[in-house]
Amino acid sequence: xxxxxxxxxxxxxxxxxxxxxxxxxxxxxxxxxxxxxxxxxxxxxxxxxxxxxxxxxxxxxxxxxxxxxxxxxxxxxxxxxxxxxxxxxxxxxxxxxxxxxxxxxxxxxxxxxxxxxxxxxxxxxxxxxxxxxxxxxxxxxxxxxxxxxxxxxxxxxxxxxxxxxxxxxxxxxxxxxxxxxxxxxxxxxxxxxxxxxxxxxxxxxxxxxxxxxxxxxxxxxxxxxxxxxxxxxxxxxxxxxxxxxxxxxxxxxxxxxxxxxxxxxxxxxxxxxxxxxxxxxxxxxxxxxxxxxxxxxxxxxxxxxxxxxxxxx
Amino acid sequence: xxxxxxxxxxxxxxxxxxxxxxxxxxxxxxxxxxxxxxxxxxxxxxxxxxxxxxxxxxxxxxxxxxxxxxxxxxxxxxxxxxxxxxxxxxxxxxxxxxxxxxxxxxxxxxxxxxxxxxxxxxxxxxxxxxxxxxxxxxxxxxxxxxxxxxxxxxxxxxxxxxxxxxxxxxxxxxxxxxxxxxxxxxxxxxxxxxxxxxxxxxxxxxxxxxxxxxxxxxxxxxxxxxxxxxxxxxxxxxxxxxxxxxxxxxxxxxxxxxxxxxxxxxxxxxxxxxxxx
Numbered sequence: 001x002x003x004x005x006x007x008x009x010x011x012x013x014x015x016x017x018x019x020x021x022x023x024x025x026x027x028x029x030x031x032x033x034x035x036x037x038x039x040x041x042x043x044x045x046x047x048x049x050x051x052x053x054x055x056x057x058x059x060x061x062x063x064x065x066x067x068x069x070x071x072x073x074x075x076x077x078x079x080x081x082x083x084x085x086x087x088x089x090x091x092x093x094x095x096x097x098x099x100x101x102x103x104x105x106x107x108x109x110x111x112x113x114x115x116x117x118x119x120x121x122x123x124x125x126x127x128x129x130x131x132x133x134x135x136x137x138x139x140x141x142x143x144x145x146x147x148x149x150x151x152x153x154x155x156x157x158x159x160x161x162x163x164x165x166x167x168x169x170x171x172x173x174x175x176x177x178x179x180x181x182x183x184x185x186x187x188x189x190x191x192x193x194x195x196x197x198x199x200x201x202x203x204x205x206x207x208x209x210x211x212x213x214x215x216x217x218x219x220x221x222x223x224x225x226x227x228x229x230x231x232x233x234x235x236x237x238x239x240x241x242x243x244x245x246x247x248x249x250x251x252x253x254x255x256x257x258x259x260x261x262x263x264x265x266x267x268x269x270x271x272x273x274x275x276x277x278x279x280x281x282x283x284x285x286x287x288x289x290x291x292x293x294x295x296x297x298x299x300x301x302x303x304x305x306x307x308x309x310x311x312x313x
Numbered sequence: 314x315x316x317x318x319x320x321x322x323x324x325x326x327x328x329x330x331x332x333x334x335x336x337x338x339x340x341x342x343x344x345x346x347x348x349x350x351x352x353x354x355x356x357x358x359x360x361x362x363x364x365x366x367x368x369x370x371x372x373x374x375x376x377x378x379x380x381x382x383x384x385x386x387x388x389x390x391x392x393x394x395x396x397x398x399x400x401x402x403x404x405x406x407x408x409x410x411x412x413x414x415x416x417x418x419x420x421x422x423x424x425x426x427x428x429x430x431x432x433x434x435x436x437x438x439x440x441x442x443x444x445x446x447x448x449x450x451x452x453x454x455x456x457x458x459x460x461x462x463x464x465x466x467x468x469x470x471x472x473x474x475x476x477x478x479x480x481x482x483x484x485x486x487x488x489x490x491x492x493x494x495x496x497x498x499x500x501x502x503x504x505x506x507x508x509x510x511x512x513x514x515x516x517x518x519x520x521x522x523x524x525x526x527x528x529x530x531x532x533x534x535x536x537x538x539x540x541x542x543x544x545x546x547x548x549x550x551x552x553x554x555x556x557x558x559x560x561x562x563x564x565x566x567x568x569x570x571x572x573x574x575x576x577x578x579x580x581x582x583x584x585x586x587x588x589x590x
Contacts, residue, residue, distance in 0.1 A: 029414075031494075033410075036410045039404060039407035043465060045460075046444065046445075115326050122323070143547045153352060159356070161356065195581045244433060255544055255547070286443075289437060289439050289440060
């Protein structure tokens with residue numbers, strides 16, 4: 001991204017002298033701005049303006065039901081965040097979700113891709129089967145699994161009973177709920193990423209493997225020294241998108257647990273939603289939004305850097 | 314040896330496949346049973362294997378008797394279609410302008426678009442709600458649809474696509490007397506059909522699956538899209554039979570299955586394309 005901006009600026013600078021001598025055609029200017037205006041208006045209204053509002057309201061005690069009472073309170077909202085136990089809990093929960101779900105889901109996706117990359121009869125069926133949860137929306141997935149994981153009469157507990165495992169509380173226990181959500185999210189998301197990995201695997205030059213065969217490499221060495229490095233750009237893309245997506249977790253806990261039991265599954269975005277939307281406490285929730293947004297931007301830049309440096313080394 | 318290896322492979326691949334398929338099979342099968350049968354079958358193989366004597370459409374008929382889920386499915390289909398048609402037009406026009414014309418501030422607008430791409434949209438959902446609220450558009454269809462009609466990522470994708478669009482085609486259109494707008498809709502759009510389908514399908518899926526924003530922006534029961542309605546029905550969990558719930562889930566999934574069957578190729582390609590920034 002930054003590279004791209006740099007490149008654009010560079011092109012701009014080098015062509016500056018050309019451009020000043022050349023006149024823009026009025027027709028072009030009119031058409032261009034005509035074509036751009038609807039998009040620019042919408043972008044400013046619905047992307048830029050919310051960020052500005054988060055900035056301004058974050059420093060006030062704005063309560064939505066008393067819009068005329070809002071007062072500038074400086075950094076109070078941000079100080080309050082430091083000692084807000086539920087917010088800290090939701091931050092920890094979100095981190096826990098990200099730390100577990102990203103490696104789990106991506107390694108599942110890569111494993112599946114390796115299976116369906118085999119040139120063997122019937123592989124199309126397996127590909128469709130692994131991909132099938134992708135047709136379910138998050139709400140459908142959440143409801144389906146809540147029913148199946150019912151602690152007293154759910155399908156999963158009945159199946160576990162058949163192999164002699166006692167009934168598990170799953171979503172109704174503070175110690176198991178988040179891990180259950182992690183597992184369900186990985187289950188539902190990995191098929192889609194399998195497809196992306198698969199496209200990457202198909203692009204790897206087959207002669208690399210042949211050369212490795214001649215050198216006497218075993219399957220694991222080939223995987224480690226050919227497959228993984230070749231997949232690096234795709235891996236980077238998936239790590240970034242999955243991580244950012246995972247930080248924004250909200251639908252599954254909203255539908256399955258409501259953030260409970262005992263705040264064990266409440267996430268940052270859900271906390272913002274509860275505070276700002278349900279309780280109309282807009283000032284404080286805007287401050288959290290602001291910190292959260294900046295945090296996400298920094299994280300995505302950081303991951304990109306991490307991959308780039310490794311590449312350079 | 315080779316046979317053994319092959320058998321092991323199929324065994325492993327099939328076991329993994331079951332993990333993904335069984336919940337779906339159970340969902341669909343249970344939607345054709347009554348609750349008594351669902352729970353009786355649960356610890357037997359018949360949870361996943363149909364016994365045709367037990368299957369019926371009763372749960373669908375009963376579900377529709379107390380909740381007209383098709384109304385919400387219809388709402389969602391309309392919302393997603395509007396988002397696709399209007400969104401594709403607005404975003405591709407902007408992408409086209411950035412690719413084809415020379416005009417003042419062009420580079421800055423492009424940098425602006427790229428900078429907006431890193432804004433994590435759902436994270437700013439609360440201030441977005443405030444903006445729409447202050448415009449007086451909460452609980453209206455425009456207030457719900459407009460914020461997600463704009464998609465800066467799609468503007469950028471279209472721009473990249475149009476950069477390599479052959480200029481001669483447009484020039485020949487102009488010679489035939491078409492205006493810039495005419496050229497765009499008569500020449501550029503039809504010859505970029507693949508691109509439009511790919512972006513369109515992804516937009517449709519995103520709109521169909523959206524949950525958080527409609528919860529905030531559309532609380533009116535008549536306007537509710539299907540995902541929100543599903544959750545509302547489900548939240549009333551003590552009053553709903555499992556079979557009815559499964560019927561609802563199955564109904565909601567059918568349009569997407571159809572979409573995937575028809576457009577499979579575009580969906581995967583599209584997700585790849587958005588990865589190459």
